[in-house]
Amino acid sequence: MRTVIVGGVAGGMSAATRLRRLDEAAEIVVLERTSYVSFANCGLPYHVGGVIEDRASLLLQTPESLAARFRLDVRVSTEAVSIDPDRHTVAVRNVVTGETSEITYDRLILAPGAAPVRPPIPGIDTAYALRNVEDMDALAAKVATSGSAAVIGGGFIGLEIAENLRHRGLHVTVLEAAPQAMAPLDPELAELVHRRLRDNGIDLRLGVAVAEVSPTGVRLADGGEIHADLVLAAIGVRPDSGLAETAGLTLGRGGAILVDDFGRTSAPDVYAVGDAVAKRDALDGSEVLVPLANTANLQGRRVADHIAGAALPFRRISGTAIVGVFGLQAAVTGWNEKRLVAAGRPHRIIHTHPTNHAGYYPGASGLAIKLLVDPETDAILGAQAVGEEGADKRIDVIATAMAGGITASGLADLELAYAPQFGSAKDPVTMLGFVAQNLREGLMESIQWHELEGALAAGASLIDVRSAGEFADGAIPGAINIPVDELRDRLSELPDGDLIVHCAVGVRGHTASRILHAAGRRSLNLDGGYRTWEAATA
């Protein structure tokens, strides 16, 4: 029984090693078109930046080590040129010698990964990309003789590369076509990332279209020119499904290989895993493209299980992800507000600004967290967190809660590890549960930053319940300052009509809104307070 695997990195290699552990007698052939297998894809930008000094540390395995440990027949520099599903054969070509041959399979696993998106911009082919070890070596060599760089694309990879080029001393311009970087974040959280980039010397240009690329820079659609010794395209990736398409396999959204819950493609005995396949969304079951190593690894493992006779399905995908940007963590899981709005799906929004651990313990730093909740079922729809530290932990906890079916209000009941250097007696996740419960039970009505203008135009008044000192340091135009501690004695000063209260983050605003409620006044608490509003409207 011979299994042939196309692609020797995350998903392909996980399938190969797992299959060996399940079946000592299997013949396992891995075809990898580059010279390297099982390399640490996610580490590539950090070697370019000099953060990971030892290049060899990224090369986790060699064909020799894999043969010794797992009796794998790993063939590097070997490209799968075509598949004949009827004859169960793969045509291969040695990319060094040009020699071609054919290999038969009993089972075939496609793990070709994703390829950089290359939009039809003149000269785009002259831009560098960073997909594999060869790309990394070429880029690192270029960086050594460059003083400036233009990075096209402000997503996860673009920002990781931008940071690393900056570490190497280059002047770096990031060009992003959308009005914000980091699309998985909603704009008011993305703004925190923008600031971190700019504070670290990145020239971040948002909402700019690239008209032409050349070896000496980029010309923008608005006529602007950016000189750069090095241009790198990190516009995104697409499923590298050409081989599958040519073989007549059914493709899905965005050209991804369509697979069932066990990784089976439309061709008998042909599986596919990883960045090249369409995943299923955890919320609505739709096809999604989420190119991440952890899911690729798990899918590889599950396909090996299936070939060996087991039947655990692929997981559904929430798109949990994280990026580090000059010491700032930005992490997400589930759907964001933009996507919920686009889908017309009802949602409740909660913004908080807690510290990562007890404020009185040295080194506490701020977090901005956003939780999206189904107003009918109280289900958690998604979350985002940005901060120096602890954003990863909170997103992992929320992702786990979502997987376990814990509701937003139910977050209040989580028993999380607390000591002052690691968390708070009221952990940021627990606090989200408290707010969700308050909203669900109608103890608080909140209003979002983007609803404020309309509400004020409709006649509501804005009451800033922070201290006079905070108010003086910066306030929302038109706000009346009545500190919460004085509110009970100054009710008579309040204007008629609906009241919108706000403080710095929303906590005092909640207390104020309860006081106003008791006084018979309708009030809305500005969600996330001044801090969310300030970032959103910057």
Place this chain on the structure above:
Amino acid sequence: MRTVIVGGVAGGMSAATRLRRLDEAAEIVVLERTSYVSFANCGLPYHVGGVIEDRASLLLQTPESLAARFRLDVRVSTEAVSIDPDRHTVAVRNVVTGETSEITYDRLILAPGAAPVRPPIPGIDTAYALRNVEDMDALAAKVATSGSAAVIGGGFIGLEIAENLRHRGLHVTVLEAAPQAMAPLDPELAELVHRRLRDNGIDLRLGVAVAEVSPTGVRLADGGEIHADLVLAAIGVRPDSGLAETAGLTLGRGGAILVDDFGRTSAPDVYAVGDAVAKRDALDGSEVLVPLANTANLQGRRVADHIAGAALPFRRISGTAIVGVFGLQAAVTGWNEKRLVAAGRPHRIIHTHPTNHAGYYPGASGLAIKLLVDPETDAILGAQAVGEEGADKRIDVIATAMAGGITASGLADLELAYAPQFGSAKDPVTMLGFVAQNLREGLMESIQWHELEGALAAGASLIDVRSAGEFADGAIPGAINIPVDELRDRLSELPDGDLIVHCAVGVRGHTASRILHAAGRRSLNLDGGYRTWEAATA
């Protein structure tokens, strides 16, 4: 409607402020016997150690600030002397003036907290304790003139205090009656904490009984004497339920106040919350004593909700907790092996030794993780993690998974935030799920460190599949070294009978056990490998 609250720290103050937000008209009186309310209990050791320099940062609120913000009638230095449940009155005494009076209540909330355990050791009353701000001030003053300290008790608080006394330059001896410190950990993980303490100059004495305490030191039951300028008792805490007991309220395990799921005691209109009450265990519903601020806060909030007419129950308790010891994190949730054994409850054990994030990214550090699993249902029964970084995150994720009913094998399907500086493409939690699945499906049989001796005595052979270099650096007595990569070619060298294989942490051991299985040999993989065995048998 008057609510009287006895105790003005975590649970009591959470109840008071929540009740105000729910009921602007309520009369709320808080009785606090010390001079301080709402102080940061968990920060006290760190002020003694100089880590938290600003004493005022621990004093989160004052009676004045609470009156202004929440219209609370907070009476400090006011002790509740007795309760008359029939008459709905509390007799109070001003501890400064000695003046006594009586206050009536419609609802009473008892939040007296926990008191230090004081076993009947001669002189124990001369030992310092650390329960409140007054204790902290007295201890800090004593530390300033002391060169040495003996800390009786190696639990969470004892170790936090020991670390902080060491920070202040004292020679510190920790005296623990049990054979291990940190009782919530099983011994092979506690050993990692022992080493960290000793590496930082703590004189840790395990299994020693204190016979007598004096202002100049401690005499041990074995006749030994330890001179110390300062003796501190951190033997544990007990529910401070004297007031409740005298009033005839029903007590439960360990003298804790017995409450129902909504915090109601046996007396009408009398609630109790926090460290003084018996909680319900998440696993078996039994009464447990888990004195932690986060649960106290939540219970306070829930009692306020109940008084105001809502009906969310108290959560069941997994005992999730964490302590920092000289930069090492030790975190736990659920039941440990000791408790499962004592209860005769079947369990499967998994030890792993992953890194906190991708090994190729600078700064990766080791974690030791232990997972306890119900072999029938695959339910997670508990977990422990010790390491420099990321133990908190993994325990929080596992605690959340337990709350959400995710099985041990189901951990493999969690989608956790991955980038090389924050985790691994195969996260430590995901890996636990892989191992759990392998055990559940019978792909691997494992054996625990404490079962090894018996198995060898019964005729099994031990095969160390690490490299020759690792073997030379230290090996388990009697082990035969055959590196995993040579195993297939050296099967004929294996002795007859059952084989126990081991590597450093268990991963290569698993591969080896699969090779042996295919060769028709029964083999058991030593769980956690050499690393767990070495710590356990140290």
